[in-house]
Each structure stands twice: as C-alpha cells, then as structure tokens.
Amino acid sequence: MDPTDQEYVKQCRNGHPDDFRFLVQRYQRPLFAYLAHRLRDHSQAEEAAQESFVRAFFALAKLNKPESFHSWLIGIAARVVHEFQRTAKRRVETSASTEAVAVESAGEREEYVLDEAIAALPESQREVILLRYYEGLSCQQVADRLRTPVGTVTKNLSRAYAGLRQSVQSQPPAERSSEHELR
C-alpha cells in the first residue's frame, strides 16, 4: 500500500524534501481539474496548479493536520485563483477593454464544489476516488493496488458517492476554512 499523505508530509519535514514529488503525483490531476473549472482555461490551470504546489511546499511547516493535505491544498489553490482573477481584472481595466471579466455562474460553482467535496472526503474514500477516476484504474486494479478485496473498494466508492452527493446538494461554494493555516 502507498504511504499516506501524513507519512509523506512527515518525510518532507524530516529532511526528505524530494518526497514532496509523491504528493504532487497524487494530487496533480484532481487539483488541475479543480483549477480548470475555476479558471476555465487549461493553460492557466496548469500554471496555477504549479504555483499552488510550490506554495504548499514552502508552507508545509504550518500544516496542522497533515492528513488533510488535499483539502488544505485546495484552500491554497483557491487563493491562487483569486490572485489570477484579480490580475486578469486589472489587465482588463488598464486596457479599457469593453470585454467584461467573466462572472462566475451558479453552474460553474457547482462544478468545482464537487472538487472541494472530494478533497474533504475521509482518506479511505478519497483514495479510491483518486485511483479510480484520476489514475484511471479499474476497481479490480484499485483493489490490487490497495491490497484489499474489490468489495471493500466498491463499498468505499459507494460511501464516497453518498458523501459527494450530499456535499454537492448542500454545500454552498465557499473558501475553505483551512486556508487560514497559510496566514
């Protein structure tokens, strides 16, 4: 079984900074998906994802709950999104363009609320979602990777689905509270 986020964070803090690559490997796709929904531009999303990871690395010492690394990372990314959007707005204002800065619709918010909800799932459920959908593994392959029966994988997926459905229905889009850890 792969080490947990907590273990990787601990390794980074204990003088093995190169282990941060495994956290990048694990979260680059979900983070990109979140940023692509928020920025609606793939190239900007890639840039913002890179920026978010770099900031996360340099803020690792301030992360209180290493097991919530993903959720914390999304919080950092939300802040990066604001900065990107502010810069874009300033550029529009400076150039006196008639084009309006895109206003985020409710539909767009719904799209990234799901990304935030994934980040907030319990680790066992989040892990199967990431492996199944972002690593593209089948349920059997996820089971092999985690060395658990396939039934455990589908149970965790099922619980994750229930949690995600509930979050998407009830959670208003908001900045993550964990963001304060950065300040």
Added chain:
Amino acid sequence: MNCDDCQENLVANLEGVLDPQTAADCRQHVEECPACQSVEEATFKLHQELLGRGQAASRVSLVGSVMGRIRDERPKQAAEANPDGGAIFGKIFARWALALGTAAAAIVLTILLALPRTQATADEVLAKGAQAVANLTSIHFRGQLRTAPADNFSYINPEADFCTIELWEQFKPELKWRAEKPGRVLVMNGRSTVMLMKSNDSAVKIPQRTASAFDTEWLHRIANLSKTINNELNNARAKGWKLDLAEGTGADGTLKSIVTIMAKSDVPDNDYVKNSFFENADTRRVYTFDKQSELLETVQIYLTRPSGEVKIFDIDQIDYNQAIDASIWNLELPADVTWAQLEPPKLPDNRKYASMTAEQAARAFLEACAGEDWNEAGKFMSPITPDVKQYLGGLKIVSLGKPFTSTVYPGVFVPYEIELRPQEINVRVSNANAAKRCVVTGIYDSKLHLQQDLKGATTEPETLSDNDARLSPAQTVQAYFDAQSKFDWVEMRKFTSESDVAETKSQIEMAKKLGMDVQKLMPVVEVGQATWSADQSAWFVKCSMSQTKKWNLAVRKDNPAGRWQVDGGI
C-alpha cells in the same frame, strides 16, 4: 433486497463487479423502487462527472516543473523564512542542502559521491534539451513504428513491419493537431476532433477541441518535448531508471550528445497487454541532441525483452516552429463514410444490457452476428460496417472461455472460438511465363473485386527439375493452399510470388507470437471450377474458404450507458 443494500451495491453494479445474482436482485429492486431509481440516476450522473474530470486531467504532469521550481526558489525562501537556519526549515532542506548547497566544494563532492559522472551529465543534457524547446509554436515529426497499419495509434508489435507515423501540432496561436498512420488519420482543427479509419471507411467525431484523443496521448507527449524530457528525467530519478550519456558525431560532422534511458513499465511480465502498447512496454530510449543548439534531433526506442532487443520506433525528422500549411487541418472523408458512435446511448431497455456479465455480453454479441441481427449487434459495437457484416455474419460459436483482465486495461477479455461462414473467393491463375507453369497471380472477392494483386510482385517462375506444366489451374490453386496450410514455404513458392510467401510467413509468425493457434487459424479452401477470362488472359478459379478463429474479445463498460462494448479482438 432492501433499499440500503441496494444503494450500497449500485456502484459495484455500475462498475460491473457484482456477481450476477446480486446484480439481478439489485436491478429488480431498482425497477420497483422510485427512491432507489433516483439514487441510481444520481450515482450514474456522478460517475460520468468523475470520469470526465479524470479524462480532462489525464495529460497533466507537473512533478518535474513543481520540483524544479521548488529547487530554484529554495535558497531565497529559506533565507527569508529562516535566516538562522531554524529547526523545521532546516530539516526540510537538509537533504537538498547537501546536494545543492551554496559551497562550491560541497556541490562537486556531493555529485561525485552520489552519482556516476556520466549520469550527472546526462541529467544536464536532458535539462538543457527541455529548456531549448520550452516555448515552441509548432512541431512536426515523422517516425517509423512497428505496428499494424490500421490498429490503435499506440499499438506496437515487434514482429510487424515499420509503418510511417506522423504528427503535426500547432501550439500557437491556437491549438490544432493531426496524427496519421497508414490506416488512420486524426485531425483536431480547433473546433472538433475527427478520426477516419481507412480500412472500413468509418469515422468517429468528438464535437469539441481536444489536446489528445483516440489513443494518441503518447505522440502528444513526444510533441510536448519540454515536458517529455523533464518527465524522463524525473522518472529516471524517481524509479531508478539507468541514464547514460555518450558523445558522437553526425554525418555533417557536428557533435551530438546521446542520452540513453532504460525505462521499465510498472506492468507485470505476465500481463496480457504487456509490450503491446507503448505505455506498457519495457524500453531502451535513445535521444540524440545537437550539442550546439541543444535541440533534440532523433529518437530511437527499442523494446527490451528477455529474448533480446528490437527497435520499434525511430523518429528521424523533427521540425521546430515551422509554419504548418492550413490544408493539414482538413480531413477529407469518403462520401459513404460510416459514423461510429462516440459513446453508446442509454437504451430504453438499458438495464438488461447493463446487468450482463462480460461473458454474457460477448455471447450476446456473437449470437447477434450469427443470426445477422445487426440492430442487436450494434448495441455492443459501433459501427457495424459492411465489412463486419461480411466477416462475422452467419458465424458459429464453438466455445467461450473464462474471462480475464489486465492490470492496465479497464475492460475484460473474453476468450472465444468461432467458425466463420464460408466466403467465396476467386483466385486468378496464369501460365504466361517462361516455365509455362500455372501460378497464382491474384485473389479476388465474390464480386471479382481485387483483394490482393500478386501479378506485379511475381518474378518469372523458374523452370523446376520437376516442372509440371500439366497441373491445371484448379490443381494449382489446390496445391497453393495445401502448401500454405502445411507451412511448406518452399512448395508454396512454386505457385506464387516470393513476396506473397514472405507476407504469409510473416503473418503466421506474428500470429504465433501473439499466442494464436495458427493451425486453427489457417483457412480450409474448397477449390471449384476454373473459368477462362479473355479480358485478363487468365483463369479464375472459384473457391469456398472457411476459417476458424480463436482469440480474445476485449469488452468494456466504462461508458455513460454502462453497457459492455466490443473494443477489440475481432
């Protein structure tokens, strides 16, 4: 089954991993329970959402760029955040401080101790190569790949001949790309993505722009050279792949840096698809950079197997930042093109199909072909072209085996053995040669459309010591197929061209390597009457050809309708 049990099983059912009885119970409950129907719909929608997210992000690869930036920014951040070398930062940076510390002596010492000298230099060459192509506006490259001409873009086969494969990609001002191999052309013109499969004049369309589609991801990775080179470097470091550097001189006398990487895929050796696709193969990759410009000039990739190495891919032309003619983004389609469904729609009776096992779906598809019920067969495969109808119509199922999976394929393989309906063929025979012997000069279908022209390739048959000019056209055809079925290439050569023998031999060898039962594969031919054609100055011998096929049907159900679709192995 109650609602809780049913809802807990919905995902497993959607994923096709539920046992048939529980799947049936679950289906029955859903059909009778509006609450569970609603949960099922929401589950399905969420499943699609998540699949879409995963696919959209599948090309993202940030490890190299993030770790590179962290290394670059580390000294500045460390100094600002921790001028006195405080505990936590000190620990985080301890390892890199050893490798990349500010004292020059430490750098030299660490590199010398940690890495062989050549490896450090190979790293540098790769890093500079990535930098040299960091801001491309376009790229075009052409290479030779050992593959089947009409198969998937990433399919490799070390026994196959080389095919030309080409990619044009424009990054700025707008992303457009075209990938081409002999049997397939794929164009993304900035608005939509269309692939034409020339072998059966069928096409498939994604009505939007894509960065990669239809199994071309590996080509785009090469096109995105900067990332590719960084990825190679990162993988070499993370997975311990061996890196080597050599220097050489090009034909024009310029100096070259040659980096060799021994890449090992994570796929187990006994996996069914190991070494069939680029991503699943163990390879030795050789990158040649021009020493002065630092640009990548050629790439050679060798498949490394216990039995030895074989070159499978060779890029010999790379054009950087050249204007790409607008006509490249046009794709001319045949007037009678058959459009394949991008994804199967949900059927009114979708549940019946969604609850099938892989084996049940394979059987249902083959039975539909046997009964020539093309509407039903179309529920499992798209498109059903005239070729498919001709080939599979009227087949007989001999047996289906135990399904199996691969660690890297999201579907299931179902072994099958079928008898194909006898097909009428016409074999052209001529004795207009110096030896005055009848030889086979062409194969035609039932409507006398030429399928294989052997005339042009036939050299004059030698006069043999047992030269029997008395063999009739029909006897010649019989002898030709008899020799073929016995794999008697010397005998076969007496009745056909050298290239026909070589091609047949190569196909048999390839089938053997793929694990096919070649004895069963060989067609059984009943030779009929010969008719003289004055137009062609040759005889046409009518034959009936029957064939058994034993192979593995690839089926998958990761589509919006959750139904099994035939994905390959026909």
